[in-house]
Amino acid sequence: MSTGNVELLMRVSSILCLIGASYGFVPLDYYLLDCGSSTNSSVGDRVFVGDDFNSNTLSTPRNISAKTTLRPISSSYDSVLYQTARILDETSSYTFPIKKRGRHWIRLYFFPFVYQNYNLRMAKFSVSAQNITFLKDFQVLNDSQVREYSLNVTSSNLVLTFTPSSKSFAFINALEFLSLPDELTPESVRTIDPQGSHQSLSNKALETVVRVNMGNETVPPQNDTLWRLWVSDDRYLIHNNLAKFLTNTKAVNSTRAKAMENIAPLTVYGTATKLNSDDDPNLNANVTWRFDVDPGFEYLVRFHFCDIVSSPIHALFFNVYINSMLVSRNLDLGHLTSNIIGAPYFMDVITRKSDSSELNVSVGPSDVGNPWPDAILNGLEILKISNSKGSLDVLDSDLRKSSKMKVGVIVGLALGMFTAVILAMGLFLLCRRRRRYTHVSHSKVEENFATTELESKYSNNGTAIFSSSKIGYRFPFVAIQEATDNFSESLVIGAGGFGKVYKGILRDETKVAVKRGFSRSKQGFAEFRTEIEMLSLFRHRHLVSLIGYCDEQNEMIILYEYMENGTIKNHLYGSNLPSLSWRQRLEICIGSARGLHYLHTGSAKAIIHRDVKSANILLDENLMAKVADFGLSKCGPEIDKTHVSTAVKGSFGYLDPEYLTRQQLTEKSDVYSFGVVMLEVLCGRPVIDPSLPREEVNLVEWVLNSQKRGQLVEIVDSRIASQIKPESLRKFGEIAEKCLAEHGVHRPTMGDVLWNLECALRLQEIGRRSDPNGELSSQINPVNNLETSVSTAQFSMGSVCDLDGVSMSKVFAQMVREDMR
Ligand SMILES: *[C@@H]1O[C@H](CO)[C@@H](O)[C@H](O)[C@H]1NC(C)=O
Ligand SMILES: *[C@@H]1O[C@H](CO)[C@@H](O)[C@H](O)[C@H]1NC(C)=O
Ligand SMILES: *[C@@H]1O[C@H](CO)[C@@H](O)[C@H](O)[C@H]1NC(C)=O
Numbered sequence: 001m002s003t004g005n006v007e008l009l010m011r012v013s014s015i016l017c018l019i020g021a022s023y024g025f026v027p028l029d030y031y032l033l034d035c036g037s038s039t040n041s042s043v044g045d046r047v048f049v050g051d052d053f054n055s056n057t058l059s060t061p062r063n064i065s066a067k068t069t070l071r072p073i074s075s076s077y078d079s080v081l082y083q084t085a086r087i088l089d090e091t092s093s094y095t096f097p098i099k100k101r102g103r104h105w106i107r108l109y110f111f112p113f114v115y116q117n118y119n120l121r122m123a124k125f126s127v128s129a130q131n132i133t134f135l136k137d138f139q140v141l142n143d144s145q146v147r148e149y150s151l152n153v154t155s156s157n158l159v160l161t162f163t164p165s166s167k168s169f170a171f172i173n174a175l176e177f178l179s180l181p182d183e184l185t186p187e188s189v190r191t192i193d194p195q196g197s198h199q200s201l202s203n204k205a206l207e208t209v210v211r212v213n214m215g216n217e218t219v220p221p222q223n224d225t226l227w228r229l230w231v232s233d234d235r236y237l238i239h240n241n242l243a244k245f246l247t248n249t250k251a252v253n254s255t256r257a258k259a260m261e262n263i264a265p266l267t268v269y270g271t272a273t274k275l276n277s278d279d280d281p282n283l284n285a286n287v288t289w290r291f292d293v294d295p296g297f298e299y300l301v302r303f304h305f306c307d308i309v310s311s312p313i314h315a316l317f318f319n320v321y322i323n324s325m326l327v328s329r330n331l332d333l334g335h336l337t338s339n340i341i342g343a344p345y346f347m348d349v350i351t352r353k354s355d356s357s358e359l360n361v362s363v364g365p366s367d368v369g370n371p372w373p374d375a376i377l378n379g380l381e382i383l384k385i386s387n388s389k390g391s392l393d394v395l396d397s398d399l400r401k402s403s404k405m406k407v408g409v410i411v412g413l414a415l416g417m418f419t420a421v422i423l424a425m426g427l428f429l430l431c432r433r434r435r436r437y438t439h440v441s442h443s444k445v446e447e448n449f450a451t452t453e454l455e456s457k458y459s460n461n462g463t464a465i466f467s468s469s470k471i472g473y474r475f476p477f478v479a480i481q482e483a484t485d486n487f488s489e490s491l492v493i494g495a496g497g498f499g500k501v502y503k504g505i506l507r508d509e510t511k512v513a514v515k516r517g518f519s520r521s522k523q524g525f526a527e528f529r530t531e532i533e534m535l536s537l538f539r540h541r542h543l544v545s546l547i548g549y550c551d552e553q554n555e556m557i558i559l560y561e562y563m564e565n566g567t568i569k570n571h572l573y574g575s576n577l578p579s580l581s582w583r584q585r586l587e588i589c590i591g592s593a594r595g596l597h598y599l600h601t602g603s604a605k606a607i608i609h610r611d612v613k614s615a616n617i618l619l620d621e622n623l624m625a626k627v628a629d630f631g632l633s634k635c636g637p638e639i640d641k642t643h644v645s646t647a648v649k650g651s652f653g654y655l656d657p658e659y660l661t662r663q664q665l666t667e668k669s670d671v672y673s674f675g676v677v678m679l680e681v682l683c684g685r686p687v688i689d690p691s692l693p694r695e696e697v698n699l700v701e702w703v704l705n706s707q708k709r710g711q712l713v714e715i716v717d718s719r720i721a722s723q724i725k726p727e728s729l730r731k732f733g734e735i736a737e738k739c740l741a742e743h744g745v746h747r748p749t750m751g752d753v754l755w756n757l758e759c760a761l762r763l764q765e766i767g768r769r770s771d772p773n774g775e776l777s778s779q780i781n782p783v784n785n786l787e788t789s790v791s792t793a794q795f796s797m798g799s800v801c802d803l804d805g806v807s808m809s810k811v812f813a814q815m816v817r818e819d820m821r
Helices: 003-023 079-083 254-259 266-270 398-450 452-458 477-483 522-537 568-572 582-601 657-662 667-683 699-708 726-739 750-765 782-791 808-820
Strands: 030-034 041-043 046-050 063-067 084-088 092-097 102-110 125-129 132-138 145-153 157-164 170-172 174-179 188-192 195-200 206-213 243-247 271-275 287-292 298-305 317-322 325-332 345-351 358-365 379-385 492-495 499-505 511-517 546-550 557-561 617-619 625-627
Touching (some): 041 079, 079 084, 102 132, 102 170, 132 145, 157 170, 188 325, 206 287, 266 298, 271 287, 271 358, 325 345, 477 499, 477 557, 522 557, 568 667, 582 667, 582 726, 582 750, 657 667, 667 699, 667 726, 699 726
Parallel strands (some): 030 046, 188 345
Antiparallel strands (some): 030 174, 041 046, 084 170, 092 157, 125 132, 125 157, 206 379, 243 271, 298 345, 317 325, 492 499, 511 557, 617 625
16 A cells, blocks of 8 residues: 555544544444334434335334324424324334444334324333333323333344234334443442442343433533433422522533543533532532332432532532432542542442332432532433333333232132132021122222322223323322312312312322312313323422322312412411511512413423412412412413414403403413512402402502502502512512513513512512521522522523612622632
């Protein structure tokens, strides 16, 4: 070979290297299929091939290509994949030839829609490959979803099989199958219970339960070398006032991060959630995230850490827990990364099987003399490990097997006794038969009871309206009767147009609010369904969460988390409850604004609540606000155009005038209603009070008129009038007035409202740090709070409000310091 050739070869290979570097990982096995499609679809820089072209990949006796123009709510990035689906009427399989044995990902995309006489929500099917069951009797009831499985492929072909359940059919919108970098999946991982032993994963399949980026920032698939979605962590945080979100990508060691980008992208390491100990160096608490998991499985938990906070004067070490089990004591990142500053680090552990449907992850200060309590987490992945039967589906969970076995043993024993009794005692004892039989069925009922949660997840007898395990739990009617003392009047905590609300206590001592609808009208049933659907789709700290429902015997019952302090309305007027302080009122407004902001922006299509009022804002034991009652919620605004004739719905006094006159429903209708709630909060009186002089009857008119005359201060609830700082009141009045603008376009978004309410709170707190009773000093630091909001990048600097009295240079100095850490 001449030198010229060698040079050329070197050049070519360096170009190849460059390509490799700029495109990250290139999988050897790489199949992207857009199922049911005859064209290719581009998602980012990837092309999904229409599976019509791949007739040799799919083998199926009977199938249909289905199309829709509907788009999923939760995804816009890959929404093109959901516009088609392949419906499989009989057992069918996709076969992929393998170039590289080892770990592969299978990603399945589902989006249920209606096509001709197929309603994909009714599809029920199982999916398996290589003796592993990924899904069993699976139904897709909520919006689009992507399931991700990791499988160690051991043969030269991978066959992915779809099996319809009896009398049903299967479907799939898109699928991805790719080989993974070897470093991604560990061979063997340490267990935390028992501590210190190890477990091999090589013959296990894994399902991604959740993949989270801490620091309240979502990392989209486009920014990840393996097209992973990292969701932001705020929705999983339990007490978010203990947590602080940080972004400091510059602190990450980029060489190290580059070498680890297949493990997690740099942004994951450059953002973190930490213990908010800045204001209180003695704060001793954990930051905890809570995740829903299926009981009866072991989980692989991967923690991602990167020290983007510590400084030479304060070393970072802390404890890590899962479900109160210690995972690491005095985790010292400096030590673990050989003191390479800003080097990413990850740690894997396996949790034991448990019957809990929650998994809590906490980080907290070390318990050995740490002068500066601190703790951080940058990212987290939870993967479900296939069980001894080679299944990943909760219908095949090991726990379920054992509880069923117990029932079997009891029934078996009893039947055995029964037979023996017959044989030994003959006819005389026939009369006892009935009694014993009753006894047997009784113990069966008891047993079912003990596993209420599990059973309710897969019971599909009767008239289940939802049976997916992901949509919340279907409770047996008897369990609810028991929890509410057979709907005892003494447990009624509320009543309304829908029916009554009872306080209930479940067998496991969980307190619940039980809403029981009146007998099933068509209208009532639609609202019942909407509410369950909404609550299961949208989970957020500031939205009341769904615990379960019951639709047996024509009942319409919804179980919510119990809110100790009832509605905010009750705290404002018409009861003997102690008055809320101005600060508490502001925090409640902020919390509920956050919940609504999430509804409006948390998914691609805004959700409009349609019934925002003080009776629908509930308070938990810490007076944290949560928005409730989604019976009227709608996906909007487009959808309502097709429903122009829909009767106007909502609550009198809170209705957006524009919606009333033009029946045009947008998020801004919620903003209007929220403005009304703000006035109730400010004035502590009902929206309409006919007992008052005429000009005061209508709260909105009264306040807006007083505002115009500059007399707002005179109409403030007398119980708090002396506490309110004039600047805070002015700000609050301004926001409320804007919310109540005649035309939706002139009203702010919930995001703006939220931001301004936070300003109003800061304006109230300025100067209170030296408050002698110390109540506020630990949490409230106006400058730091502002900095936090800015660093979470939820709001652009352009929208910073006019903070009278706060020196902006102080704020910026603080931000710069933050950056230099
Ligand atoms: C994703 O990548 C784009 C383009 O490189 C960048 O502008 C954006 O900030 C990134 N987002 C995150 C969350 O990393
Ligand atoms: C953090 O959580 C663990 C496990 O639940 C507990 O043992 C520890 O006391 C907690 N630490 C603090 C400071 O609350
Ligand atoms: C639908 O369910 C899947 C799996 O349970 C979940 O990942 C997804 O986030 C849900 N969709 C929405 C919009 O919440």
